Amino acid sequence: MNISIITPTWNRGQRLRSSLESVAAQKTSPHEHIIVDNLSTDETPELIAAYARSASYPVRHIREGDNGIYHAMNKGLALAKGQALHFLNDDDMLFASDVLTSMSRCLDQTEADIVFGDVVLLNEGSQKPQSYRRHRQMNRLTLVERTITQQAIFYRRDVFDRCGAFDAQLRIAADHEWLLRAFLKHDIRGIYLKRPVAVFRIGGVSNEAASEAAHRRERETVTQLYFTPKEIKAARIFRRWARKIPFGATILNFFVPLRLNIRSYRETKGAFRSVPWAWIDM
Structure with missing residues (x-):
């Protein structure tokens, strides 16, 4: 399954270089790389031009003004020709050279609408990985307060035909809103593939200290559109204790439905095997 990579960017040439190099290093080349540049x-521009000359796949440089990152992402979405999509920000990188191979195979061999893995958080100061952000415990209540990191997700192209594009009126949490809309209103099928997918630099628009309060307010506004006060209260209980004790999520599921249409998979020698008991310790 061929993959279109979409990268929104604006005046981040030094960081963008590492992002482009991580794509160029892939064993399986993308179908195309669409770079939506907000008039940097x-x-x-010179960096992208050099990248386009050396790449073995089409590189499309869309250079025009936009109204924010989600507007840029929607532009790339409208232009993409691949069967699957990945949104890689200009300051993030694919984790290893086999990421596109692994994720495209998983989409091709399963009926998933999205496949997602884990991300490595990179401490900007030390340039060393700080920690993993694991997405194993994804259910209705984890989505109240957290989301699947966008850089960890590969989307089947036609899922956007069913669920719509990103809400460009939101400034920070539109990827979170899209997942809520997709899982809760359209019952999309997700697969969690246990592997690191991307390197996520700490300090982006959604995690800078200056934007933390705005992010929280926007996320809370989005959350209230999709969850009842009872569910929001249950999410706090889940986060504080239920997920930390053996079978806590399973017990809470009797009172507030937790499960989403998500299955856990492992890859072994190019084959993908379900982990049927993974839902027990959500």
Whole structure:
């Protein structure tokens, strides 16, 4: 299954270089790389031009003004020709050279609408990985307060035909809103593949200290559109204790339905095997 990679960017030439290099290093090349550039005034245009000359796959440089990152992502979505999509921000990187191979195979061999893995958090100061952000415990209540990191997700192209594009009126949490809409209103099928997918730099728009309060307010506004006060209260209980004790999620599931249409898989020698008991310790 061929993959279109979409990268929104604006005046981040030095960071963008690492992102482009991680794509160029893939054993399985993308179908295309669409870079949506909000009229950068640094070295970005020259960097993209050099990248396009050396790449073995089409590189499309869309250079025009936009109204934020989700507007740029929607532009790339409208132009993409691949069967699957991945949104890789200009300051993030694919984790290893086999990421596209692994994720495209999983989409091709399963009926998943999205496949997602884990991300590595990179401490900008030390340039060393700080920790993993694991997405194993994804259910209705984890989505109240947290989301699947966008860089960890590969989307089947036609899922956007059913669920719509990102809400560009939101500034920070539109990827979270899209997942809520997709899982709760359209019952999309997800697969969690136990592997690191991307390197996520700490300090992006959704995790800078200056934007933390705005992010929280926007996320709370989105959450209230999809969850009842009872569910929001249950999410706090889940986060504080139920998920930390053996079978806590399973017990809570009797009172507040937790399960989403998500299955856990492992990859072994290119084959994907379900982990049927994974839901027990959500």
